[in-house]
Amino acid sequence: MFYIKANKAQKIDPITFSELNFQESDIEELLRSNIDMICDEEESMLIVGRQVRNAKHGRSDLTAVDNNGNIVLIEIKRDPKDIEIRSEAFEFQAIRYAASYATIEDPEDLVNKIYAPYIEKYRDEYEHQTLTSIELGMRKLTEFLQVNGAEHTFNIRQKVILVASDFDEQTLSAVAWLNSNGVNMSCYKLIPHKINEEVYINVEKVLPLASYNDYFVNFLEPATAIKKPRKGLTRRSLPKIDAMLDWGVVNEGDIISAKDRDQEATLLANGHVLVDEEEKSLQKWLKDIYGWSSVQTYVFAIHKESGKSLSEIREEYMDKKKDEAE
Template identity: 25%
Template sequence: MLLVVPDRNPATFIKVESDRFISLNIWERRHIQEWIRQAPEVLGEDLLVVSTEFNRFKNSDDRLDILALDRKGNLVIIELKRDGYAGFADLQALRYAAMVSSMRLEILLPYYITYQRQANCHDIDSDSALEQLREFVTEKESFEELSDKPRIILCSEGFSTELTTTVLWLNQHGMDISCVSIKPHKVGEQIIIVPNKIIPLQEAKQYLIEIQQKEEAKQQVNSRSKRPTTMKVLIESGRLKSGDKIYLSRFLPAYLQPASRTDLRYVAEITGKLGKNDNVRWLNDGSEYSISYLTHLIFLTYHPNNQHPGAIQGGIYWVTETGQSLAEMADDVWASKQILQ
């Protein structure tokens, strides 16, 4: 959303919600590519465009939207999508990065010369072109050759969770991929484009937190792999009794954050039974489940895309009134029992 403040009355403002490129009849190649070509700084950094519609790939008819150079001498693949899904943009850009990773500076020069002649009407020779590239690369003492690790910038109206998760995972494993969202806003007869670099930024923090939580949960599972099940230990020891309430609270994914303990979706009651499917009663529907299956059911039911959560050890995620997780409580009981033996 934008706040538009009139010149004559700065005490007032108009709220302008973002629009869609499709509804505004804005096209990827004809419009968005041309904007980025002429003003690449909209992507959040200094870039020198060296080619557009680059298609000089061996045994391939693919066309790379924009090929650029950054201040460190890295080639930058800029992949543009006008819709909010940007489907397969990550895979497409990775393919382009692989294909240009072996490109040498002497091979790049003719493409840069051609681009300057066609796009900017600048007739330059190889020496002038090489000098321009070297002058642009300011973050290297001497720029004699291209890096063999191209960077990637994905630019779109929006990005799916699947794509951003993939990008963050690839960045963790040595890739350099940015995601820049560009949103159109119609103000009178004008269209205002608002860029926002979403990766690497806030989304990365949440992803890394979830990865850390997953690792902590995995370590807890490994530490208790030799003891009986959590519910068996706690019920047989008397630490949990029929009617005790427990709350889903630990290691929750971002889409599942309980507002309070009064929300029955996140509250269960101990039944005192030790069967395979009757340890707890879910207060949301009154049915009995095993602690792990109930956790699985909640994660699946409330995921925005009904994504299967995989195998789950339920005791890690539920806590008692005091805030201690069932798994931690069972570990304590079991450790005490082993000492006494």
């Protein structure tokens, strides 16, 4: 990372969370309130638990449900040193916790065991104070699953997200192997930098990659991590709203509505929207409307003039360009 001041570039080296006196609980709270840091605008997520204790008295950091109905386990370690000193491997601890979530039978079971206690703990963050935590949890989870079309895929699979400022090679190798064998596991780096007493965090998705061979540890030769060029478009490389404005498929001043809601906003030239004279990102606007931790921006933002979602408009344009190129 470089800091630019008066046309001069100064390199800013990353530091560790321990140097910042951050505890794991601090990172946990940061992600609980800002889970869109590690799930992009193509994914919806609802946080339903924090520090959930399983039958063997283990505690998982954060628990969520995604737009596919998967229960998502998010495990956090500050720095590589915290991973290395553990008696049990980071990834296998997470797998044990995820296995316990496989026993959740249905949404009501999740609400009773996990979501209702979470709502009770953070009750002041929720509306409908007259509802019990169980009633409110069932209402919010049912709506989330229905709107995302995930009622019939609830907890068929579990997903694991590992978060740290960096990972050792053995962890990356194990996660790559698990992914290639059908385990849905991701690794995200939260890399802190300090500039003039302010902390900046760079978020980088490390795994999964298009090819997991990049991170397999070869026990016969020195381990390397040479990344091969990615093929095709991954979710994180899909064009965003700024590209769509450049293409001319949407324009400054267009009206954007929230899917199945009566709220509208005006698209700005920078890709944000204007709502009640306040500028917000599309993600922030939609999060405020739906009350979820993260929202599939391009699915739930509807271009009023065409009646199509931004996702549909983007896909049509990209398909057209692909056909022209062929």
